[in-house]
Amino acid sequence: MNTSESIIANPAPPPSNHRAIFWISVLALFTAALSNSIRAGAAGAIKAAMLDPIDAQRSGEMIGTVLGNSFLGFALSLVVISPLLDRFGAKRVILFAAACFIIGPVLVLASAGAGASVYTVLNIAMIVWGCGWGATEATINPLATTLYPDDKTGRLNVLHAWWPAGIVLGGLLSVLFFKQLELSWQLLIGLTIIPGIVLAIWTMQHEFPQTESTAKGVSFGEMMAEPFKRPSFWVFFAIMFLTASTELAPGAWVDVTLTETVGFSGILVLVYVSAIMFVMRHFAGALDHRFSDMGLLWFTTVPAAIGLYLLSTATSAATALIAATFWAFGVCFMWPTMLAAVARRFPKSGPWGIGLVGFAGAMAIRFVLPQLGMIYDNAKLTKAGGEQALAALQPGTPELQTVLAYAAEVSFRSVAVIPVVLFFVFGLVWFFERGKNTK
Numbered sequence: 001m002n003t004s005e006s007i008i009a010n011p012a013p014p015p016s017n018h019r020a021i022f023w024i025s026v027l028a029l030f031t032a033a034l035s036n037s038i039r040a041g042a043a044g045a046i047k048a049a050m051l052d053p054i055d056a057q058r059s060g061e062m063i064g065t066v067l068g069n070s071f072l073g074f075a076l077s078l079v080v081i082s083p084l085l086d087r088f089g090a091k092r093v094i095l096f097a098a099a100c101f102i103i104g105p106v107l108v109l110a111s112a113g114a115g116a117s118v119y120t121v122l123n124i125a126m127i128v129w130g131c132g133w134g135a136t137e138a139t140i141n142p143l144a145t146t147l148y149p150d151d152k153t154g155r156l157n158v159l160h161a162w163w164p165a166g167i168v169l170g171g172l173l174s175v176l177f178f179k180q181l182e183l184s185w186q187l188l189i190g191l192t193i194i195p196g197i198v199l200a201i202w203t204m205q206h207e208f209p210q211t212e213s214t215a216k217g218v219s220f221g222e223m224m225a226e227p228f229k230r231p232s233f234w235v236f237f238a239i240m241f242l243t244a245s246t247e248l249a250p251g252a253w254v255d256v257t258l259t260e261t262v263g264f265s266g267i268l269v270l271v272y273v274s275a276i277m278f279v280m281r282h283f284a285g286a287l288d289h290r291f292s293d294m295g296l297l298w299f300t301t302v303p304a305a306i307g308l309y310l311l312s313t314a315t316s317a318a319t320a321l322i323a324a325t326f327w328a329f330g331v332c333f334m335w336p337t338m339l340a341a342v343a344r345r346f347p348k349s350g351p352w353g354i355g356l357v358g359f360a361g362a363m364a365i366r367f368v369l370p371q372l373g374m375i376y377d378n379a380k381l382t383k384a385g386g387e388q389a390l391a392a393l394q395p396g397t398p399e400l401q402t403v404l405a406y407a408a409e410v411s412f413r414s415v416a417v418i419p420v421v422l423f424f425v426f427g428l429v430w431f432f433e434r435g436k437n438t439k
Contacts, residue, residue: 014147014148014209017206021143022143022144022159024206026162027198027202028139029159029160031166031196032097032166033164033166033167035132035133036166037167037169039067039070039126039129040270041173041267042174045178047060047062047063049112050111050119051119056391057381057390058377060373060376060377060380061370061373061377062119064369064371064372064373066126068367070126070127071130071248072126072362073100073128073130073131073132074131074137074362075358075362075363075366076127077131077133077135081135082354082358083355085139086211086214087220090139091203091206091208094135095203098197098203100133101192101195103128104126104129105189105190107128107129108125108189109190112186132196141343141358142351142354145211152340152343152344153284153285153293154288156336156343157285157336157337158281158282158284158285160335161281163274164273164275164276165274167270168278171271172271175268213347213349222348223353226350236357238360239338240338240357241363242425243297243331243335243361244361244362245368246308246415246418249365250311250412262316269324272321272324272328276329276332280333284296284333287333292430292433293340293341294426294429295430297333297334297338297341298426300330300331300332301426303326303327303330304326304329304330304422305423306330307324307326307327308323308415309323309413310326311412311416312412312413330419338357342357368415372415376407376410377407379411380406382406383406383407
């Protein structure tokens with residue numbers, strides 16, 4: 001064992017304010033999730049108010065691109081900030097995230113008055129908003145592995161349990177605003193500014209530690225070189241591309257597609273899934289010790305594939321909830337366990353390694369969401385019999401609902417193949433690592 005590996009294997013005690021740092025991390029991620037959920041919940045209203053009047057035939061692709069650009073901002077800020085986290089300082093990065101959580105929704109609200117530039121302003125707003133999420137992930141994940149070096153998988157899953165918690169609150173607020181109170185989407189978007197302000201104030205009151213690898217003597221050059229010196233790192237990079245497409249892309253797509261096909265707001269499906277994920281992620285540490293991280297991930301691919309396929313055929317509240325249950329149990333551990341797997345196997349890569357893998361996940365969604373939009377739009381045209389036939393269908397009619405149900409089925413079925421691929425990928429990694437100490 002060389003010097004760097006030795007010092008990482010013997011971590012220093014966490015700082016005295018580690019609990020406060022952990023809960024600030026929770027608030028940052030909760031805010032990112034709340035924003036993500038509200039974006040998804042308001043997507044249909046934004047599409048109808050600002051994109052349908054521009055190009056009704058391509059509005060599905062356009063809203064997919066708008067939502068996807070939040071993931072582009074996520075990916076860009078994540079890959080830029082991760083290797084420089086200790087040079088910027090975690091405190092400054094969290095404050096930057098808080099600023100993005102404030103500026104992003106302000107720009108979305110301003111886009112309503114942008115005239116012909118509304119689509120451009122919406123995309124810029126989503127990129128800025130997504131940068132807050134990326135800055136959050138770039139900071140809190142390496143901080144969690146620093147604060148709890150002996151329980152990376154467990155603590156990362158507990159931290160990321162607050163992602164679905166934010167999704168639940170955002171989803172319920174979306175339903176309350178649009179279905180119960182009939183309030184404007186602008187007011188809902190504006191609410192997301194409040195936790196951004198709280199995050200900024202709380203962060204300014206604390207000092208943050210350096211990350212584990214930097215504090216223990218791994219140089220910047222070693223950290224940057226580690227993924228390139230160990231080709232197996234890129235296997236996990238590729239796997240994250242697939243796992244994120246299985247978890248996050250459908251989550252951003254449910255309101256656009258399912259609302260018209262299952263008899264209630266599609267965002268409630270996301271709320272239900274997220275509630276299951278919040279509970280299950282608290283058990284990840286025990287399951288990891290029992291099966292290993294790759295074993296845990298391998299088991300989850302089966303319900304994920306079943307759930308996505310069943311979502312493609314859901315036509316009622318009951319069938320949607322059955323499908324969502326399978327999907328939730330399938331995807332609940334994927335993102336945080338992948339981050340922990342990389343931190344565990346490539347400790348010298350530090351925040352750079354975790355950031356690269358998160359970047360892969362973010363870029364997957366950036367590409368997948370517009371593709372889902374195009375698949376959805378093309379399926380609508382095919383089922384309706386062309387552009388003129390689609391334009392002639394009246395909102396709320398059984399004919400239009402049949403067309404939309406078909407489009408939702410085709411779009412979800414296209415994603416359901418991904419966890420099938422992951423079943424074999426995780427199985428192979430688990431097989432080749434058997435007997436090795438990856439814990």
